[in-house]
Amino acid sequence: MAKIILTGDRPTGRLHIGHYVGSLRRRVELQNSGKFDEIYIMIADAQALTDNFDNPEKVRQNIIEVALDYLAAGLDPEKSNLFIQSQVSELTELDFFYQNLVTVQRLQRNPTVKQELALRGFSDNEEENENKPGTPVGFFCYPISQAADITAFKGNVVPVGEDQEPMIEQTREIVRKFNTTYGKDVLVEPEILLPDNASCLRLPGTDGKAKMSKSLGNCIYLSDSAEEVNKKVKGMFTDPTHLQVSDPGHVEGNTVFTYLDAFCKPEHFAKFREAFIGKKSSFEFNSLDEVKAQYQKGGLGDSMVKNFLAAVLNDTLEPMRQRRHYYEQNIPFVYETLKKGTAAARAKAAQTLSEVKAAMKINYFDEGVLEELIKENEQKYPQSK
Numbered sequence: 286m287a288k289i290i291l292t293g294d295r296p297t298g299r300l301h302i303g304h305y306v307g308s309l310r311r312r313v314e315l316q317n318s319g320k321f322d323e324i325y326i327m328i329a330d331a332q333a334l335t336d337n338f339d340n341p342e343k344v345r346q347n348i349i350e351v352a353l354d355y356l357a358a359g360l361d362p363e364k365s366n367l368f369i370q371s372q373v374s375e376l377t378e379l380d381f382f383y384q385n386l387v388t389v390q391r392l393q394r395n396p397t398v399k400q401e402l403a404l405r406g407f408s409d410n411e412e413e414n415e416n417k418p419g420t421p422v423g424f425f426c427y428p429i430s431q432a433a434d435i436t437a438f439k440g441n442v443v444p445v446g447e448d449q450e451p452m453i454e455q456t457r458e459i460v461r462k463f464n465t466t467y468g469k470d471v472l473v474e475p476e477i478l479l480p481d482n483a484s485c486l487r488l489p490g491t492d493g494k495a496k497m498s499k500s501l502g503n504c505i506y507l508s509d510s511a512e513e514v515n516k517k518v519k520g521m522f523t524d525p526t527h528l529q530v531s532d533p534g535h536v537e538g539n540t541v542f543t544y545l546d547a548f549c550k551p552e553h554f555a556k557f558r559e560a561f562i563g564k565k566s567s568f569e570f571n572s573l574d575e576v577k578a579q580y581q582k583g584g585l586g587d588s589m590v591k592n593f594l595a596a597v598l599n600d601t602l603e604p605m606r607q608r609r610h611y612y613e614q615n616i617p618f619v620y621e622t623l624k625k626g627t628a629a630a631r632a633k634a635a636q637t638l639s640e641v642k643a644a645m646k647i648n649y650f651d652e653g654v655l656e657e658l659i660k661e662n663e664q665k666y667p668q669s670k
């Protein structure tokens with residue numbers, strides 16, 4: 286079976302380091318491994334509209350931002366089809382047929398839907414609360430639309446963060462239901478590919494509370510300048526019990542260490558030892574385990590660890606900033622890339638849609654089918670000569 290990747294992001298803001306470790310970094314590795322037959326990366330503008338329908342301009346503006354972040358991160362238009370969801374109308378047709386295969390109750394049980402509804406604060410009783418609207422139906426149903434996105438491409442590998450697990454499970458259920466109901470193995474069950482590093486499953490925001498999310502304003506963006514990264518890291522949440530440098534500190538639940546777990550590589554120790562903000566004698570560590578041990582024992586200040594983290598992040602982000610700058614100077618190329626990727630995505634989705642319609646026997650005007658229909662009904666209504 287062909288190995289096909291489908292994944293994507295909502296254009297609700299620039300991409301951040303949570304997206305990078307949760308999915309984007311892995312996508313680039315998979316793309317460059319040469320082991321995949323087709324790769325589709327979707328900018329989910331239609332999905333973004335389900336909770337931003339009143340602000341289409343925000344979604345429109347962010348399409349180019351996400352595309353620039355993709356190219357900056359190393360997605361290569363020669364190897365991956367970067368496309369815009371709303372321009373592949375076949376996806377909405379699939380979505381419409383899949384809606385019959387899912388119950389309202391099943392959607393209500395979806396833990397990510399529950400969380401996202403709570404996060405957005407939609408009201409359960411909108412008649413009584415004028416300022417708090419209820420849940421848009423489109424938003425409530427987005428797991429079904431996501432199933433359409435994945436299955437349209439016969440995607441069997443979906444590299445995403447942990448919050449997407451219930452969505453992939455929902456998709457697998459839809460695939461099984463479709464294939465058993467319509468008697469054909471048309472759709473393919475996707476496998477989720479989670480980050481292998483636990484700290485990357487759901488990277489917390491700089492506030493240390495919820496997951497880093499564009500909608501919560503707790504992000505370090507891939508396109509942030511070195512100064513912005515330094516400033517955000519300086520303001521980060523650490524261990525509230527670590528008041529004096531000499532106090533023993535906690536690394537669990539300490540966002541600075543979570544980010545180090547996600548980004549620090551062995552070579553960073555040698556690389557930054559010399560340059561270390563004039564304090565080289567105090568940062569003689571050779572591994573993250575050594576840093577953690579010292580912090581837990583006491584005698585290592587937050588500002589020292591934060592300076593190291595900022596250096597590590599900037600080291601990771603600098604090549605991306607440079608690539609982004611290059612593509613910012615080549616905007617026509619970026620749109621051309623999206624147009625080409627979208628054409629390829631449409632061709633693939635159209636093929637799957639025609640197989641779906643054939644399995645459901647709603648392909649009335651396909652070649653051969655119309656003739657059969659006429660014959661069948663002429664027999665039902667014998668023609669008087």
Ligand code: ATP
Nearest residue numbers: 294295297303307445446486487488497498499500
């Ligand atoms: P929004 O707030 O608009 O929902 P978002 O920041 O949650 O935006 P999405 O576009 O919903 O981003 O998610 C895109 C991909 O990035 C998904 O695969 C998701 O699992 C992953 N992802 C998003 N945030 C994180 C995070 N903090 N840690 C790990 N992965 C993440």
Ligand code: MG
Nearest residue numbers: 295401448498
């Ligand atoms: Mg999200």
